[in-house]
Amino acid sequence: MLHPAEPWQQSGRWDLIGDELFRLKDRKEADLCLAMTHEEIFTTLALELSSYKQLPQVWYQIQTKLRDEPRPKSGVLRVREFTMKDSYSFDLDQAGLDVAFANHYTAYQRIFARLGLSAVPVEASSGMMGGAGSVEFMVRSDAGEDWIVVCPTGDYSSNVETASAVLAPVEDPTPASLEKFATPGVRTIKGLEEFDGGAAANRQIKSLFYVVDSDLVVVLMRGDHSLVEQKLLDGLSVVEARPATADEIFAAVGAHPGSLGAVGVEGFRIVADLALKNRGGMTTGANDDDFHLRNVDMDRDIRVDDWLDLREVLGGEPCINCGAPLEVEKTIEIGHIFKLGTRYSEPFGATVLDENGKSQSIFMGSYGIGVERNMAAIVEANHDSKGIIWPVSVAPYQVVITVLRPEDADTFGAAIRVYDELRLAGVDVILDDRNERPGVKFADAELVGFPLRITVGPRGVESGFLELVTRATGEIEEVSVGDIVGVTRDRLVGSPQ
RNA sequence: CGGGCUGUGGCGCAGCUUGGUAGCGCGCUUGUCUGGGGGACAAGAGGUCGCGGGUUCAAAUCCCGCCAGCCCGACCA
Secondary structure (H helix, E strand, O other), X not given: OEEEHHHHHHHOHHHHOOOOOEEEEOOOOOEEEEOOOOHHHHHHHHHHOOEHHHOOEEEEEEEEEEOOOOOOEOOOOEOOEEEEEEEEEEEOOHHHHXXXXXXXXXXXXXXXXXXXXXXXXXXXXXXXXOOOOEEEEEEEOOOOOEEEEEOOOOOOEEEOOOOOOOOOOOOOXXXXXXXXXXXXXXXXXXXXXXXXXOOOHHHEEEEEEEEEOOEEEEEEEEOOOOEOHHHHHHHHOOOOOEEOOHHHHHHHHOOOOOOOOOOOOOOOEEEEEHHHOOOOOEEEEOOOOOEEEEEEOHHHHOOOOEEEOOEOOOOOOEOOOOOOEOEEEEEEEEEEEEEEEOOOHHHHOOXXXXXXXXXXXXXXXXXXXXHHHHXXXXXXXXXXXXXXXXXXXXXXXXEEEEEOXXXXXXXXXXXXXXXXXXXXXXXOEEEEOOOOOHHHHHHHHHHHOOOEEEEEXXXXXXXXXXXXXEOOOOOEEEEEHHHHHHHHHHHHHHOOO
16 A cells, blocks of 8 residues: 555654665655555544544454565565555543453454464564554464564463563672773683683673664673563664664774673663673673773673663573473464554544543554465465365365366266255355366365365266365265265364364 | 575476577377376477677677576564
């Protein structure tokens, strides 16, 4: 969908979002974009609402979305243009939004179950959507690109972008005075671990320099911990940040990556991961190439502006709710629901009058399901070496009638009769009357993945028994012509829905 | 954006190093046989070799530029 720039400027996302928003100009040089989601448009439509009596409402559509991905990949899983079923809820207050959100949560779980998908709801970052609180629905798959953290006891699940875990305490030595020492050629955490007089990774402070809104920000992590960039973005309430270049860093502190630290650094915002809180006896770069500092005390030596949870949770770390070892799994994101609150209604002035005649910004929610991704996830979860095995609920047809020798009038007539009877019985059936060899037609039916196949050939017509094959199991049943409709319906009910 | 690679009948590819007649498989057309797990034989049709420029007597092949796509990484609600 082509959108004018104005609504996107009004929400602020025109400037907030980077190259992922596909911008273009028309012949009059007017700014346009290809919509990556439709909050702006639905909020504009919501300007029509004027009274609390019109709320709550839920609107939905199935629409094309476009995101200018740096690198589309993985077949249909990550593409520039895709189809999304998105809905938007409108409520008078937070309580109403909570209800709409909970309803969607339940409905989505039922949708995914009917699609034959085992969807795991997880806490997630709202990213560029804004608002507070969001839940992603994930399906475990090696083809996925998202990592989630789950507790095997079922009391915790989160995208790694928001996940936390209990941190094992570290015993620090008694405080000592800061000491600068030469570390010729040492440029990495590992290098400093192996250096004589160096320090274990969990006794080091890793200093990362980022550019946020064209300002330099120093990010401090424990040496053995990895930064989750999304946590940094969320913690700083920004949508974009990038690592500073070596040149930018040198211009700022006079040292190169590998010898960086935050001790005595002034003029930049310094944010530190919670794992460093109260730590002492640490080792870090001295902002002087080939020199490090030891006996660094976080409280005494570093002016931290913000303490944030920034680190990546690893498998095996204790759950924050029950202490059980967490598991990290690769998944496909098949749905994402957001509590937008007044993130969009306020800048657009989408308000209604409440029962006291007072103007209130509408509380909105936004709920998306990626259609192609769901199909891909279904196929990933339901296939074998021969092809797809569609669950009955989403199969293009529930039954295929494979007619052998369709030019034989008796055989074709029998096939048509079964076809008509099944249709009358409400079964979604397709007739393969192509003049192909049996092997070709069987193989095609299995590749496409119809849940059931009925074979009608001269042999069966003569004997009065037809072959009913269940795709998922390969089970073959000989069913009399008179029973075929009933047995077929029984098998459909018994199949995965 | 960094690294690697590909673009040749409808589809999948070979040919390019070493310039000279565009070839193979599948599919398609016609015919005969065949007919319950991807048939056999025979005869055919079908190609601006991604686009533009250059070198050359001669370019699918060598050189330059561009476009599109794929893989790894970065990035990605």
